[in-house]
Amino acid sequence: MTTDSHIVRVAGVTKSFQLGKLTVDALKGIDLEISAGEYISIMGPSGSGKSTLFNMIGGLDKPTAGKVYIDEVDVSQLDAYELAWLRCRKIGYIFQTFNIIQVMTALENVTLPMTFAGIGGDEAVDRGMALLETVGLADRFQHKPFELSGGQQQRVAVARALANDPAIILADEPTGNLDLTTGEEIIALLKELSSDRQVTVISATHDFKMLNVSDRVVWIRDGRVDKIENRDELSISIGEIGTRG
Amino acid sequence: MHRLVVLPFRKSVEIALKSIQVRFFRSLVTTLSLVLAIAFLSFVNVGNDVANGLLATGHGEWFRLLVDAGYDLSPGDLRVDSSPKQRWIVILSLLVCVVGIINAQLMAVTERFREIGTMKCLGALDRFILRLFFLEAGLQGIIGALAGALLGGGAALLSAWLRYGVAAIAEVSWGGVLASLGFAVVAGCILSLIGVFYPALVAARMQPVEAMRVEQ
Numbered sequence: 434m435t436t437d438s439h440i441v442r443v444a445g446v447t448k449s450f451q452l453g454k455l456t457v458d459a460l461k462g463i464d465l466e467i468s469a470g471e472y473i474s475i476m477g478p479s480g481s482g483k484s485t486l487f488n489m490i491g492g493l494d495k496p497t498a499g500k501v502y503i504d505e506v507d508v509s510q511l512d513a514y515e516l517a518w519l520r521c522r523k524i525g526y527i528f529q530t531f532n533i534i535q536v537m538t539a540l541e542n543v544t545l546p547m548t549f550a551g552i553g554g555d556e557a558v559d560r561g562m563a564l565l566e567t568v569g570l571a572d573r574f575q576h577k578p579f580e581l582s583g584g585q586q587q588r589v590a591v592a593r594a595l596a597n598d599p600a601i602i603l604a605d606e607p608t609g610n611l612d613l614t615t616g617e618e619i620i621a622l623l624k625e626l627s628s629d630r631q632v633t634v635i636s637a638t639h640d641f642k643m644l645n646v647s648d649r650v651v652w653i654r655d656g657r658v659d660k661i662e663n664r665d666e667l668s669i670s671i672g673e674i675g676t677r678g
Numbered sequence: 679m680h681r682l683v684v685l686p687f688r689k690s691v692e693i694a695l696k697s698i699q700v701r702f703f704r705s706l707v708t709t710l711s712l713v714l715a716i717a718f719l720s721f722v723n724v725g726n727d728v729a730n731g732l733l734a735t736g737h738g739e740w741f742r743l744l745v746d747a748g749y750d751l752s753p754g755d756l757r758v759d760s761s762p763k764q765r766w767i768v769i770l771s772l773l774v775c776v777v778g779i780i781n782a783q784l785m786a787v788t789e790r791f792r793e794i795g796t797m798k799c800l801g802a803l804d805r806f807i808l809r810l811f812f813l814e815a816g817l818q819g820i821i822g823a824l825a826g827a828l829l830g831g832g833a834a835l836l837s838a839w840l841r842y843g844v845a846a847i848a849e850v851s852w853g854g855v856l857a858s859l860g861f862a863v864v865a866g867c868i869l870s871l872i873g874v875f876y877p878a879l880v881a882a883r884m885q886p887v888e889a890m891r892v893e894q
């Protein structure tokens with residue numbers, strides 16, 4: 434391993450969907466390297482292929498061509514058990530629609546991935562409570578999802594994503610269903626986690642509030658990487674958006 | 679790459695129970711057709727048990743009452759066995775019940791696509807999902823079948839009492855009735871598990887990407 438090892442490497446990934454006779458090329462050749470601890474935003478308009486790329490990186494879907502490596506392991510070579518392990522231990526997912534499991538309380542949602550990882554009983558409860566504390570919801574641990582606001586549900590989802598100390602957090606439009614302020618709170622929370630815990634955060638979004646906290650921004654358009662900007666180059670783009678908007 | 683992901687049995691029972699509790703109405707609908715079909719099965723069988731108890735006494739009085747009640751008996755018969763017609767109706771009702779369960783469970787799976795997909799994103803294996811659905815169906819089966827068996831058996835005894843009088847109840851062989859109820863409960867559980875087989879397979883095979891779909 435080199436010192437500059439990449440936790441995620443996407444090499445020549447394409448993805449086509451077959452819709453009857455029509456072929457939709459959602460990704461047309463993506464190359465991307467992400468180092469451990471980075472905060473990456475994948476920016477692009479709706480339909481540009483963000484979610485599709487997100488699913489490839491998360492091992493939720495298989496590329497039509499090309500490879501995705503997590504910790505230099507080719508994800509397509511993993512069997513069902515290894516994939517489950519990867520999803521359980523290595524990656525934490527955050528969804529636009531929160532996806533809190535409706536029949537479980539906030540605490541049970543957070544401890545479910547721990548159960549899968551073989552951690553049960555008091556240890557899981559202690560860790561779950563600590564995580565809920567981190568996201569500022571310790572007093573709501575017994576609440577069911579429908580008793581929580583969207584922002585609170587997303588906080589539970591963040592805590593759940595952290596359940597097994599993953600190396601990577603994947604978030605697809607985490608602020609897409611939230612209002613401005615709540616969205617900012619979630620972004621701040623993700624940023625805090627990335628700097629405090631050295632978690633790699635990869636977030637697909639078209640929310641420009643994400644720009645401020647990102648180490649790098651990958652702009653994709655029409656299934657291709659348009660440009661990749663480091664934080665110090667970003668002010669230019671933000672300026673452009675400012676003048677445009 | 680490691681590969682150990684677990685779900686302790688006790689935990690799966692806990693989740694299954696919770697699911698039934700929270701989706702109580704849906705569980706009730708799924709279970710109701712089972713309750714009715716098993717009640718019918720148990721009504722027929724316990725009814726026959728009562729008739730057999732009466733015939734075993736050898737009194738001509740009982741014999742006449744039974745023939746009046748519609749039993750196909752020839753002189754000298756000491757047992758009633760379920761007639762082919764009766765058997766067909768019972769089998770048909772059980773078939774309809776299984777189809778009803780499959781239908782209700784398929785709808786439940788569709789409703790729960792996001793939940794299942796999310797669980798898979800959290801590391802659940804296909805067989806955890808299978809186990810959850812079978813556990814839920816098994817629990818619903820036991821509860822529904824027990825309710826149905828008692829309901830049908832109770833109704834059969836009540837109607838015997840009304841038709842033949844209190845003395846008839848005294849002649850009933852309780853071992854036979856218990857066996858009929860036990861048979862009904864077992865049959866109910868099996869039907870519930872048969873009904874969930876295909877829906878559970880659909881759920882277990884679902885891809886985790888489904889959890890990502892935004893449209894409801």
Ligand SMILES: Nc1ncnc2c1ncn2[C@@H]1O[C@H](COP(=O)(O)OP(=O)(O)O)[C@@H](O)[C@H]1O
Pocket residue numbers: 450451452457458459477478479480481482483484485486
């Ligand atoms: N399962 C699918 N079947 C067919 N087409 C799809 C599917 N998923 C995505 N697409 C298409 O791929 C393109 C990219 O979609 P997506 O990755 O969801 O974009 P974004 O997340 O950036 O809005 C769109 O044109 C979309 O219609």
Ligand SMILES: [Mg+2]
Pocket residue numbers: 483484485605606
């Ligand atoms: Mg999307």
